[in-house]
Amino acid sequence: MLSTVKAEKFIPHWQRSLQEAITDPLELLTLLELPLELLEGARISARSFKLRVPRGFVANMEKKNPRDPLLLQVLPLLTEMEEVPRFIPDPLQEAVPHATPGLLHKYEGRILLTATGACAIHCRYCFRRHFPYEANNPSKKYWEEALAYIAEDPSIKEVILSGGDPLLMNDTQLADFIEPLEKIPHVTTLRFHTRVPIVLPERITPEWIHLLKNTRLQIVIVTHCNHPRECDEAVKAAMDLLRDANFTLLNQSVLLKDVNDTVETLRALSERLFEVGILPYYLHLLDPVKGSHHFEVSDETAIALMNDLVKTLPGYLVPKLVRETPGELSKTWIAF
Numbered sequence: 001m002l003s004t005v006k007a008e009k010f011i012p013h014w015q016r017s018l019q020e021a022i023t024d025p026l027e028l029l030t031l032l033e034l035p036l037e038l039l040e041g042a043r044i045s046a047r048s049f050k051l052r053v054p055r056g057f058v059a060n061m062e063k064k065n066p067r068d069p070l071l072l073q074v075l076p077l078l079t080e081m082e083e084v085p086r087f088i089p090d091p092l093q094e095a096v097p098h099a100t101p102g103l104l105h106k107y108e109g110r111i112l113l114t115a116t117g118a119c120a121i122h123c124r125y126c127f128r129r130h131f132p133y134e135a136n137n138p139s140k141k142y143w144e145e146a147l148a149y150i151a152e153d154p155s156i157k158e159v160i161l162s163g164g165d166p167l168l169m170n171d172t173q174l175a176d177f178i179e180p181l182e183k184i185p186h187v188t189t190l191r192f193h194t195r196v197p198i199v200l201p202e203r204i205t206p207e208w209i210h211l212l213k214n215t216r217l218q219i220v221i222v223t224h225c226n227h228p229r230e231c232d233e234a235v236k237a238a239m240d241l242l243r244d245a246n247f248t249l250l251n252q253s254v255l256l257k258d259v260n261d262t263v264e265t266l267r268a269l270s271e272r273l274f275e276v277g278i279l280p281y282y283l284h285l286l287d288p289v290k291g292s293h294h295f296e297v298s299d300e301t302a303i304a305l306m307n308d309l310v311k312t313l314p315g316y317l318v319p320k321l322v323r324e325t326p327g328e329l330s331k332t333w334i335a336f
Helices: 002-009 013-019 025-031 036-046 139-151 171-182 206-213 233-244 263-275 299-309
Strands: 110-116 158-163 189-194 218-224 248-254 279-284 320-323
Touching: 025 036, 110 139, 110 189, 139 171, 171 206, 206 233, 233 248, 263 279, 263 299, 299 320
Parallel strands: 110 158, 158 189, 189 218, 218 248, 248 279, 279 320
Antiparallel strands: none
């Protein structure tokens, strides 16, 4: 019994919060005092893509509101099971053989590694919700292959860690990757694509920051936040730590129906991001992944929103409206 108590004592706070994330639709509906008529559909949909949401994120949801914009991002719905033309399991054509498992070399000058299949939150619109992570996670077994690939191509200046969510790697795993990466002279930048600072801000620990501050690589953190209410005071505290470390902080959002598809919400999102020290970077049109059709906003509506948004914000707070198209050498900017 004593050994169990000691073991639990040393579980980092962020890992304990991750373990305590809500995974049962009944618990989520009960906590938010929502009608249990939603339960059957949620359970059916969750069989193919599980519910997972940290309690801190749930705390920012409005009770008794089934249309809460934070809730809509995570609540499994029966509509996800519908077959809809264009909405396919692999809309970006990523589940194809690569030079080494988990290494995507789509754009010149940078490569992306799906460092882990784990996420702190399961967003229902996720374009990798059907991705075969078991065949594409580099993990420690394949780090050497990925590092060799990077070392052999002097055009690669930037390494992007994605997933899943790379911030769910523990500090030891991250250090084991960074140390040999630093020895590749043409690599100058390490970028993280992550939702964790928004949904699990306790992961931003002094130890994690210390690890990254001691590398010669320039650190870029690209967060994923879709609604201003996601940026609570805990998120602001985490961003303060990252800013103090002189990391570059950017945000990418997805334009989602009933979540952030109004000028007022998009303006408030950009303003709130700036308040906590993050610059808006991209606003993505929805990737047509199977199960996400109910989030789609038309190109015409998106362009109209952006035309109105630029009238209300300074240019540095206006994100670029983009679409990702398989086979293209860059993201496609949507003119407005």
